[in-house]
Amino acid sequence: MPKFKPNTFKEIYCPVCGTLNIVERNQMGPTFHVEGMQDIDVLHDLFYCPNEEQDWHMEATDLRYKIQGISSEQVCELYQRDLDEILEAHACHLPESGKFLIVYDEIRQLKQEILAKGKEIYTIEFEMDYGPERHSIYFFDKKFYLVISDYEFEDDLKDYSTFAEAFANPVLNTAIENTAAITTSVFSVEEIKKMVKFLIFEEKTILINGEPHCVKYLPPEVE
Numbered sequence: 134m135p136k137f138k139p140n141t142f143k144e145i146y147c148p149v150c151g152t153l154n155i156v157e158r159n160q161m162g163p164t165f166h167v168e169g170m171q172d173i174d175v176l177h178d179l180f181y182c183p184n185e186e187q188d189w190h191m192e193a194t195d196l197r198y199k200i201q202g203i204s205s206e207q208v209c210e211l212y213q214r215d216l217d218e219i220l221e222a223h224a225c226h227l228p229e230s231g232k233f234l235i236v237y238d239e240i241r242q243l244k245q246e247i248l249a250k251g252k253e254i255y256t257i258e259f260e261m262d263y264g265p266e267r268h269s270i271y272f273f274d275k276k277f278y279l280v281i282s283d284y285e286f287e288d289d290l291k292d293y294s295t296f297a298e299a300f301a302n303p304v305l306n307t308a309i310e311n312t313a314a315i316t317t318s319v320f321s322v323e324e325i326k327k328m329v330k331f332l333i334f335e336e337k338t339i340l341i342n343g344e345p346h347c348v349k350y351l352p353p354e355v356e
């Protein structure tokens with residue numbers, strides 16, 4: 134049962150059968166289960182497919198996982214045929230728009246307005262396996278807004294009164310192996326090198342304000 138940041142998604146469609154999920158908003162409870170770690174209760178919206186307990190749905194979910202993890206095209210086609218049959222037998226339709234997560238209009242509009250009218254102060258870009266990620270700080274309407282590539286991110290669209298408060302966030306102030314570029318309209322390359330934590334253990338070239346720079350983790354100096 135997926136749990137999402139509260140009051141962000143208006144509707145979610147099941148990625149397996151395409152049915153509109155049932156939602157229970159503003160639930161309190163743990164959202165991540167990491168072994169050995171204490172569960173922390175957070176506010177979230179709980180979404181679930183009304184069909185998820187049915188045998189055919191479990192079978193379809195299983196086939197979906199198998200299709201994702203298989204390299205053989207022929208086997209993949211066989212699984213896909215089985216999956217299509219199950220979905221057809223239960224009159225399932227995946228959303229025509231291809232979108233499974235529908236964000237509230239107000240939230241989408243706020244993000245668009247910030248991107249269109251705000252001043253981009255700082256952006257850090259990552260090349261992840263699933264595609265590029267881009268996290269920024271924009272100055273808009275007298276506040277500093279975090280604009281994260283994904284609506285699901287807890288801190289997306291949070292606002293702060295100072296840049297320092299907005300920047301005090303590991304998704305912005307830490308460069309990792311996947312970091313590709315850092316761009317600012319305010320700071321120099323030298324300032325960026327001091328501000329950002331480079332958790333990169335092998336030397337790597339990233340673009341800072343458009344210029345290639347070799348960066349590496351520097352252990353703290355011992356007096």
Ligand SMILES: [Zn+2]
Binds near residue numbers: 147148149150151182
């Ligand atoms: Zn479903």
